Amino acid sequence: MSESVTVGHVLAALGHAFPVAWAEEWDAVGLRVGDPSWPATRALCTLDANLGAVERAVGAGCDLVVTHHPPFLDPIDTLTPAIPSGALALAAARAGVAIISMHTNLDRSPVGAEALPLLLGLPVLHPLEEPVPGLPKDVRYGRLCEIAPERLAVFASRMGAALGVRPRVWGDPAREVRLVAVGNGSVRSLIPAALAAGADVLLGGEVRYHDALDAVENGLAVIEAGHDATEWPLVHVLADCARSVLGDTGVIEEPARAGWWIAEGA
Incomplete structure (x- = not known):
């Protein structure tokens, strides 16, 4: 893809497909971390916006993470590594990785x-x-x-x-x-x-x-059937939309992964 593609271009495509006006009033959708002017060459599409997703994105050479669940819903009054939301935002910003989330507007x-x-x-x-x-x-x-x-x-x-x-x-x-x-x-x-x-x-x-x-x-x-299992199909929807801007090679669609496990019986 052309180097002229920016985070703003991907955000516009996602916003056209899933308008912010469709989201619940309490929701936090759209660009959650980063700058629309930042370059977007490769995106990691996944379910949850967390530190692990940012680390996987950096490891895969991505400068954008597109998720269903936002990294934070409540207002942030402290941006330090001492709190998970702060650590996430700081890590993403330092790495030049933007985060876009489409939540209830996608649902x-x-x-x-x-x-x-x-x-x-x-x-x-x-x-x-x-x-x-x-x-x-x-x-x-x-x-x-x-x-x-x-x-x-x-x-x-x-x-x-x-x-x-x-x-x-x-x-x-x-x-x-x-x-x-x-x-x-x-x-x-x-x-x-x-x-x-x-x-x-x-x-x-x-x-x-x-x-x-x-x-x-x-x-x-x-x-x-499980919150995550029933929402992983939405990652494919997000990835398809991102591909319309970044092309097939510009999008990594993560496969379903559970963030929990079941204990074995005694």
């Missing part, structure tokens, strides 16, 4: 909301969340999908295999499911919409314990 975008159903081969019927005033009709969280009827246990196992995880499942394993509500990451807020849509099961990252109990009592099964 509720049409391509973002349909990334997980597409990966899992679930035919989409329509958006799940009610229309949001001031936003396009298809800019909504979640999607309602329809599958050939199958037992919950079979469906959950199939989805887990596709994502490479062992999901936590709430509900009768023998019940038949046909209408599937799908969301990225935390899907607690989608439970009312899933119930209103007549969904048989809600598939997402995680919900709260008592919300899962209430959902099952109201006839909605829940599959918790």
Whole structure:
């Protein structure tokens, strides 16, 4: 790619695809660290903006990190290495690595909301969340999908295999499911919409314990596949957008990686 490509060019492409106006008011999206005038020759696209991502970017010769999760949501009043957010920002700035994050504006975008159903081969019927005033009709969280009827246990196992995880499942394993509500990451807020849509099961990252109990009592099964596992497809969406500016060789799309582990039994 030409040396004239800047962080601002990549930011503009991402902002066009996922406008900042689509993000929640509390969110922190866009350019989080760096200067739009900095050169952008190679980008690392990953899920989380942390010190490890910056170090991997530097090691791969990247001058830009594009993430789904922002490096910080709360205002920063101290920028020192003594706090994680400060250490991250300082390390990135010293290395000349900019950080761009697309969070809830990506989650509720049409391509973002349909990334997980597409990966899992679930035919989409329509958006799940009610229309949001001031936003396009298809800019909504979640999607309602329809599958050939199958037992919950079979469906959950199939989805887990596709994502490479062992999901936590709430509900009768023998019940038949046909209408599937799908969301990225935390899907607690989608439970009312899933119930209103007549969904048989809600598939997402995680919900709260008592919300899962209430959902099952109201006839909605829940599959918790993990926050990260259900959002890694969004990294591919970000990488595709970055490639439109930097080309195929200018983007490193990180494969799914877990930041946690499961203890072995005694």
